[in-house]
Amino acid sequence: MKNFKAAFILFFLSVSFFSFAQRPDAKKIKVKGKVIEKSSSQPLEYATIVFQSVRNPEIVTGGITDPKGEFDIEVNAGNYNIRIEFISFKTVEFKGRNLQENTNLGTISLTDDATQLEGVELRAEASTVEIKLDKRVYNVGQDMMVKGGTVSDVLDNVPSVSVDVEGNVSLRGNENVRILIDGRPSNAINVTDALRLIPADAIDKVEVITNPSARYDAEGSGGILNIILKKGKNQGLNGVVTGTVGDPRNYGLTGNINFKSENFNVFATLGYSDRNSPGNSITDSEYFDEEGNTTNFINERRTNNRLREAYNGSFGAEWFLDKTTSWTNTVSYRRDDGSNPDEVLFYDYDADFNFIGVRRRFNDQTNKGENIEYSSNLIKKFKKDGHQLTVDFSTSLNKDNDLSYIFDETDQTTANIQRQNRNLIQTDYVLPIGENSRFEAGYRGDFTKVLTDFDVQTFNDDSNEFEVDPLFSNVFEYKEYVNAFYTQFGSKINKFSYLFGLRWEDSNIGVNLISESNFNNKRYNNFFPSAFFAYEISDKSNVTLSYSRRIQRPRGRFLNPTANLSSNINIFQGNPDLDPAMTHAVDLGYIKRWEKFTLSTSAYINKTDDVFQFIRRESGEFFDNWVDANENDIVEEDEITRIPIILSGPINLATEYRFGFEFTLNYSPYKWWKLNGNFNFFRNETKGEYNYINFQNNPVNINLDNIATGWFARINSKITLPFKIDWQTNATYNAPQKTAQGRNLGVLSANLALSKDILKEKATIAFNVSDIFNSRKRISEINLAQVESYSEWQWRVRQINLSITYRFNKPKNEKERMPRRENGDDGEFMGKP
Incomplete structure (x- = not known):
């Protein structure tokens, strides 16, 4: 139905033009009200309200409803015929209303128009x-x-x-x-x-x-x-089933079903997938001695196949205890089994780039994951519209087992066993004050514990058995207990809106190396203020200004000092001493709507203290590269190359300044053609340095001061071709960006898709190609004192999919009128969208 948004806005623009023809000295009054769907009592956004002068029918004005179904329209005092319209609903009309002062039309209920539904030609689909x-x-x-x-x-x-x-x-x-x-x-x-x-x-x-x-x-x-x-909210039994086949291997089946009556709503989602995501990477490195002379070259080539078979399902029921109270309980389960055979070839060259030989490293990795979650949500609505109390609770258990057998000069096995328990409780209270003000308060408790048991064993030729490697093996525990309270108050005064809030969070963080009896606890609490302002310039444009304070806590691989052994010359290692980063964020936004065009633009600036920065440095360790150049199984001493092992990992720097601007636009030049695009430009300025003692006991200072600019753009086009075939294409470009130790190069990628409704629009067949040019890669250059490298990393090659979607008892473009109850939703910030 939202495909009619543009038509409504066009209509509103045109009628607004006629409204200017009215006498400028006429008395101005405001007419307000609310439009809802009769069967569900849910608000109808973008319903049209038309005021037609009885005395001069050519004079027409009006407006549309906001996401709460409300309208507040200024008209000249006089006699009007008033119509409330919404596609696929019966029009409600008030004839000959004499409006001489501010008037509230109250709540207006619209009912479905079955005849109109059968005869409508335009699709009432939500814009993308x-x-x-x-x-x-x-x-x-x-x-x-x-x-x-x-x-x-x-x-x-x-x-x-x-x-x-x-x-x-x-x-x-x-x-x-x-x-x-x-x-x-x-x-x-x-x-x-x-x-x-x-x-x-x-x-x-x-x-x-x-x-x-x-x-x-x-x-x-x-x-x-x-x-x-997705959660079904439509009356009766209905659902959707989608099946997919693709190349590289991609088999999937997903189904959503629900049954709703007056007293309850039961819903379920089931899914199965079997995927192969082949990837590859190259890294060409040149190594130098202390005088800067080239010592050798290594070209690294990696190929892998990420095979994954996954099952997921969720089952839930919403129970309407009475007209004001609902209770929803959901159980979700996910399981996946996979493997990731990973082959790395090291091509070794001397200082003059003469080929010496090749070494093979193969990592045969398997993984299993399992997750189960229970969640419960209680909503209690009071008499006044918008006055409600919500209580949420969820608990989950997650298990991940990753096992690897690494074939190299020295064979190794790794076992990464992880367990996570998470419990969350939250309550939110919303109290409308008067007609245009609102008070909110709430509590949130988030309690997480992750235990990682990482075991590395290396084959010992002397004992002819695998032995635990203490350098890489450990048991690591991360605990994060966060208690938070918040309150905020917002109000709207004529065309001006504001929202002030304050949040307090108490963080209790445990970073424990259990295998070494090394226990670390960080306890801190912080206030997080926020302020939002909006001004409604007109019914078609708004300007906003906002401020908030945010936090980023280091987690997982950022903290775990266990090294990553996927490559034994380029190793990632976490930093258990990382502190959280704090950010001040300011955002200035503007929205403008024209007849066929909607523009949203914003400028923003962030200041972050103790920001995380990834650095690369020599470890002081060397890898003896045994390469048999003559292929006679006898390795000469002069064929052994000592390669420095490079470590990478995160550290805290002093300060990062980030600012930029972006715009997003929707444009519908014709009914059969829709365009939307997004452009974002940003500039990062980092100030900091890193000092350490290298393996020769010499102090080393790495200056990480860096100024980098970057931008990316995306455009999406959807065209309806003859025979009602939909054709969609999009393209994304990420521009080059300088980093503290090199730069990332620019990348262009594109996708396309075609779809056609079949079986009297009960089913849709779709064909899509992801990454048409097979160009979606991370391309980077690294420049260090001991090594310079060029790398390309492609996580997944071009993907082609064919899918069929079948709907039963559910029209393709049916508008699901769901309660606007997403956790943390601030409505529409006291103003019109």
């Missing part, structure tokens, strides 16, 4: 990107690009969001993003891997919140991404 005042909403169901994909594919299509080849998610170029699922933090140990397991067909929409208020968790200096899963 909806631009709100305080966030942007990406509707997954209308995007053919992600059919058969995962949540990572979904996020890579969201405006302002990018996902690199390693699966790291960034918002406006900032990787410090808090990812929520249905308003709750992901319960996965490795969020990046979890996002690649959840099928895209299970996602309803994604909310992008660049500067959250005090009601939200303070974690994530870059902002929040809230992934909302």
Whole structure:
């Protein structure tokens, strides 16, 4: 139905033009009210209110409702015929109303018009990107690009969001993003891997919140991404089933079903996938001695196949205890089994680039994961509209087992066993005060414990058995207990809105190396203020200004000192002494709507103290590279090359300044063509240095002062071809960016998709190609005193998918009118969207 948004806005623009023809000296009054759907009592956003002068029918004015279904329209005093319209609903009309003073029309209920539903030709589908005042909403169901994909594919299509080849998610170029699922933090140990397991067909929409208020968790200096899963809300029994086949191997089946009656709503989602994500990388390195002379070259070539078979399911029931109280309980389960055979070839050259030989390293990795979660949500609504109390609780257990057998000059085995327990409780209270003010308060307790048992064993030729390597083996425990309280107050005065909030979080962090009886505890508490201001310039434009303070706590691999053995000359190692980073964020935004065009733009600046920075340095250790140049199984002494082992890992730096601007636009030049695009430019300035003692007992100072600029752009086009075939294409470009120890090169990638409705629109067949040019890679250059390297890393090669979606008892473009109850939702910030 939201495809009619542009038509409504066009209509409103045109009628507003006529309204200017009225006498400028006429008395101005305001008419307000609320429009709801009669059967569910849910508000109807974008309903149209038309005022037609009885005396002069050519004079017409009007407006549209906001996300709460409310309207507040200024008209000249006089006699009017008033119509309230919404596509597929019967029009409500008030004839001959004499409006001489401010008037409240009250709550107006609209009922479904079955005749209109049968005769409508235009699709009432939600636009792929909806631009709100305080966030942007990406509707997954209308995007053919992600059919058969995962949540990572979904996020890579969201405006302002990018996902690199390693699966790291960034918002406006900032990787410090808090990812929520249905308003709750992901319960996965490795969020990046979890996002690649959840099928895209299970996602309803994604909310992008660049500067959250005090009601939200303070974690994530870059902002929040809230992934909302599908939950049936339509009356009766209905559902959707999607099957997918693809190359490289991608088999998937996902189903969503629900049954709703007056007293309860039962829903379930089941999914199965069997995927192979082949990847590859190259790293060409040149090594130098202390005088800067070249000693040797190594060209590293890596190929791997990420094989993953996954099952996921969720079952839930919403019980309507009475007209004001509902209680929802959900149980979710996910299991995955996979392997990652990883082969690395090291091509060795001397100082003159003469070929010496090749060494092979093979890592046969298998992994198993299992996750179970129970969540409960209670909503109590009081008499006054918007007055409610919510209570949420969830508990989860996550298990990940990764086992590897590494074949190299010296064979090794690794076992990475992880267990995570997470418990979350939250309560929120919202109290409207008067007509335009609101008070909120709440509590949140988040208690997480992760235990990692990492065991490395190296084969001993003398004893002819594997022995534990104490350098890499340990038992690591991470505890994070956070208690938080918040309060905020907002109000709207004419066209001006404000929202002030304050959050307090007490953090109790434990970083424990149990195998070495080394226990560390960090206890700190912080205040996180927020302030938001909005001014409604007109019904078509708004300006906002916001401030918030955010935190980023180091976790997981950032803290664990266990080395990563995927390469024995380039090793990643965590830093258990990392402190949290604190960010002050300011955002200035502007929204403007025209007849066929919507523009959202913002400028932002962030100041972060103790920011994390990844550095590379020599470890003081060397790897003896035994290469048989003559292939006679006899390695001469002069064929042994000593290669310095390079360590990389995070440290705290002093300060980072980040500022930039972006714009997002929606444009519908014709009914059959929709365009949306996003552009983001940012500049990072880092000030800091790192000092350490190298293996020769010499002090080394690494100056990490760096100024880097970057930008990325994305454009998406959707065209309806003859025979009602939809054609969608998009392209993304990430510009080059300088880093403290090198630079990342620019990358262009593109996707396309085609879809066609069949079986009288009960089913849709879709074909898509992800990464058409096979160009989505991380390309970087590193420049250190002892080594210079060039690398390309491709996590997954080009993917081709074919999917079929079948709907039963559910029209394709039916608008699901769900309660606007996402955890942490601030409504629309007291103003119109």
